[in-house]
Amino acid sequence: MFYREAGQFKTNYAADVAVFPILQDRIGLGIILFIAAVIIPWFGSSFLIQAVMIPFLIFSLAAIGLNLLTGYTGLLSLGTGAFMGVGAYACYKLTTYFPNVNIIIWIAASGFFSAAIGVLFGLPSLRIKGFYLAVATLAAQFFLSWCFIRQPWFYNYNVSGAIEVPTRSLFGVPITGATATDTTRYFVVLGFVVVMTWAASNLVHGRIGRMWMAVRDMDLAAELTGIRLLPTKLLAFATSSFYCGVAGALLVFLWYGGAEPAVFDVNLSFFILFMVIIGGLGSLTGSFFGAALIFIMPIVLRYFPPKLGIPIHPATVEHIQYMVIGALIILFLIAEPAGLARLWQIGKQKLRVWPFPY
Amino acid sequence: MDLLYKIFLDPFVQMGTAPDLLVQTLWEGLVAGVLYSLIALGFVLIFKASGVFNFAQGIMVVFAALTLVGLHEHGVPAYLALALTILVMLGLAFAVERLILRPLVNQPDIILFMATFGLTYFLIGFGELIFGGETKIMIANQLGLPRGAIDVKLAGGFVSIQKIDIAAAVIASLMVAGLAIFFQRTRIGRALRAVADSHRAALSVGISLEQIWVIVWFAAGLVALTTGIMWGARSDVSFALDVIALKALPVLILGGLTSIPGAIVGGLIIGIGEKLGEFYWGPLMGSGIESWFAYVIALIFLLFRPQGLFGERIIERI
Numbered sequence: 001m002f003y004r005e006a007g008q009f010k011t012n013y014a015a016d017v018a019v020f021p022i023l024q025d026r027i028g029l030g031i032i033l034f035i036a037a038v039i040i041p042w043f044g045s046s047f048l049i050q051a052v053m054i055p056f057l058i059f060s061l062a063a064i065g066l067n068l069l070t071g072y073t074g075l076l077s078l079g080t081g082a083f084m085g086v087g088a089y090a091c092y093k094l095t096t097y098f099p100n101v102n103i104i105i106w107i108a109a110s111g112f113f114s115a116a117i118g119v120l121f122g123l124p125s126l127r128i129k130g131f132y133l134a135v136a137t138l139a140a141q142f143f144l145s146w147c148f149i150r151q152p153w154f155y156n157y158n159v160s161g162a163i164e165v166p167t168r169s170l171f172g173v174p175i176t177g178a179t180a181t182d183t184t185r186y187f188v189v190l191g192f193v194v195v196m197t198w199a200a201s202n203l204v205h206g207r208i209g210r211m212w213m214a215v216r217d218m219d220l221a222a223e224l225t226g227i228r229l230l231p232t233k234l235l236a237f238a239t240s241s242f243y244c245g246v247a248g249a250l251l252v253f254l255w256y257g258g259a260e261p262a263v264f265d266v267n268l269s270f271f272i273l274f275m276v277i278i279g280g281l282g283s284l285t286g287s288f289f290g291a292a293l294i295f296i297m298p299i300v301l302r303y304f305p306p307k308l309g310i311p312i313h314p315a316t317v318e319h320i321q322y323m324v325i326g327a328l329i330i331l332f333l334i335a336e337p338a339g340l341a342r343l344w345q346i347g348k349q350k351l352r353v354w355p356f357p358y
Numbered sequence: 359m360d361l362l363y364k365i366f367l368d369p370f371v372q373m374g375t376a377p378d379l380l381v382q383t384l385w386e387g388l389v390a391g392v393l394y395s396l397i398a399l400g401f402v403l404i405f406k407a408s409g410v411f412n413f414a415q416g417i418m419v420v421f422a423a424l425t426l427v428g429l430h431e432h433g434v435p436a437y438l439a440l441a442l443t444i445l446v447m448l449g450l451a452f453a454v455e456r457l458i459l460r461p462l463v464n465q466p467d468i469i470l471f472m473a474t475f476g477l478t479y480f481l482i483g484f485g486e487l488i489f490g491g492e493t494k495i496m497i498a499n500q501l502g503l504p505r506g507a508i509d510v511k512l513a514g515g516f517v518s519i520q521k522i523d524i525a526a527a528v529i530a531s532l533m534v535a536g537l538a539i540f541f542q543r544t545r546i547g548r549a550l551r552a553v554a555d556s557h558r559a560a561l562s563v564g565i566s567l568e569q570i571w572v573i574v575w576f577a578a579g580l581v582a583l584t585t586g587i588m589w590g591a592r593s594d595v596s597f598a599l600d601v602i603a604l605k606a607l608p609v610l611i612l613g614g615l616t617s618i619p620g621a622i623v624g625g626l627i628i629g630i631g632e633k634l635g636e637f638y639w640g641p642l643m644g645s646g647i648e649s650w651f652a653y654v655i656a657l658i659f660l661l662f663r664p665q666g667l668f669g670e671r672i673i674e675r676i
Contacts, residue, residue, distance in 0.1 A: 076468060124657060127664045130467070131411050135611045136660060138604070139653035146650050220674050266604065270475065277472045322483025329476030334461040337469045 003351040049182045063275040063287035065243025071282035073236035074216030079137035080272045082144035085264030086114040087245025088252040103168035107249045114245020115238040122237030148261035185254045280339025289340035369638035389523040391629020396585040397606035398621035400578040406554040407574040414477040416603020423586030423595045428489040436500035447579030496590030526588040608656035614669025
């Protein structure tokens with residue numbers, strides 16, 4: 001009733017294969033973008049922008065990156081945290097060596113460093129498959145984490161061992177560092193996420209995306225149909241790491257404002273993997289859903305019990321939080337193993353035929 | 359040139375001139391390897407029988423050890439606490455089968471893998487909620503485990519061997535032998551191997567998958583308990599122990615996900631390789647290379663044998 005495409009005729013192929021073929025979807029996307037770009041920065045509180053929206057968008061970007069690799073190409077990776085770290089440290093080194101170049105350029109460029117490292121650690125993927133590959137990518141995770149902790153060159157020989165984000169501005173407005181306002185940073189993050197999501201969407205709907213999906217479904221068969229496995233898998237690793245690298249740079253430069261090496265440990269990798277799997281493997285929308293659920297759930301769990309007037313010891317809250325997250329992960333997997341993206345599809349179908357059952 | 363000398367010659371010269379240190383390092387590697395093997399064994403048991411890559415094995419080790427110590431702290435005698443802990447692990451096996459495996463039957467591997475992540479988080483929260491997050495001391499004495507060290511004279515020096523390490527090695531060997539007999543000789547063992555070969559074929563000849571899964575998770579729980587006691591006796595019992603699960607992963611892929619001998623051999627290779635690397639090559643690169651050295655060893659082996667040393671050959675059909 002609310003969501004019916006009757007009367008929307010496609011008169012050419014381009015319209016038929018469009019990413020959003022239904023008018024209501026396009027309107028919905030427009031509304032979401034309007035809320036994100038106008039309503040939230042205008043009316044949102046500082047807490048909403050700084051502690052919820054910025055990290056949510058950054059984690060969504062990282063989840064999209066991992067989804068390109070795990071969801072679309074079927075290569076399970078547990079090295080996401082390290083690749084994000086490469087992006088962050090690359091950006092830090094670049095902006096300290098060349099402080100006059102625009103920081104936006106360096107954030108984007110840091111993705112290429114991350115991509116190069118990703119390709120390097122993706123090389124074994126041609127021979128190693130499945131869980132064996134997942135553990136092999138852990139080698140990247142632990143090796144790179146170790147580099148960030150033990151090699152002082154990465155953090156410019158700071159005594160603290162952490163990196164501090166310097167203030168950099170664009171057209172005279174500071175966008176990183178302590179003086180940048182929440183709203184400015186939010187706009188920068190939003191810009192990156194929108195552009196890169198759009199690029200990812202085009203990538204996965206085109207030839208490259210189809211090659212990736214063919215490799216995911218069965219790499220041997222894909223090879224027999226003429227897809228060269230090594231370049232395809234490495235391209236997936238490179239693209240995925242690029243996204244993760246940019247997300248890592250954004251994470252440090254526009255959210256934390258400084259980072260200890262411990263930020264990029266293996267738990268971050270697992271965290272991003274949760275988002276991808278709970279959101280839905282092989283779905284860009286799902287990456288956003290997953291990031292929202294996994295990131296916002298702990299915040300809700302932390303702030304709700306005190307609001308309801310239930311006095312709980314903070315340590316107990318932490319423990320219960322772990323239990324609830326664990327139980328919810330299992331529950332979501334049982335309810336819909338294909339992830340939130342599938343639930344969204346089912347919901348849309350229900351809306352389409354409402355008030356009839358089918 | 360100097361660097362090459364330091365990498366390729368100097369460590370071996372050191373090994374030659376101080377054989378007692380070499381033997382000490384080898385022994386420590388061996389002991390660490392035995393413990394890695396035990397954790398990897400828990401993984402392999404579950405992977406073979408249900409195809410689940412059980413990430414929660416590490417936390418099961420901690421959970422079992424914590425339950426044991428926690429019960430003892432509440433005044434339960436040591437051996438009774440041990441028996442009760444075994445019961446708890448049995449209950450856990452039933453709960454996992456009923457609440458996780460059965461609803462998720464026939465789902466892709468990665469979904470089940472993710473579900474064990476959920477289990478990990480749940481057990482972390484649950485364990486800390488009940489037993490508290492602080493570090494505990496393993497009740498090694500009360501369980502009758504030996505302590506102290508033996509010094510063995512060797513080539514002008516001496517090698518110090520902890521008695522608890524010897525006990526760990528002996529108990530681990532006994533357990534592996536017991537499991538091997540169980541798998542080879544008993545009716546249930548045969549059923550387990552049948553399930554490992556093919557779920558569907560096993561079902562068709564009347565083997566109950568549910569029952570087998572409970573047995574396997576219980577066996578993995580027992581292995582976890584043993585590991586927890588041994589590891590806890592060497593250091594302390596705390597949630598920091600769950601990093602050893604990450605240590606066991608390279609062991610697992612080195613030996614092959616489906617092979618019990620693989621888990622043992624892989625554990626020993628990783629344990630010894632790691633200690634030798636840390637001791638002789640570590641100072642060259644800055645310390646702490648233990649954290650990734652095992653993975654690099656495993657990765658090198660994998661490049662030549664993608665299914666691990668003893669894993670079943672991966673045959674793909676189109």
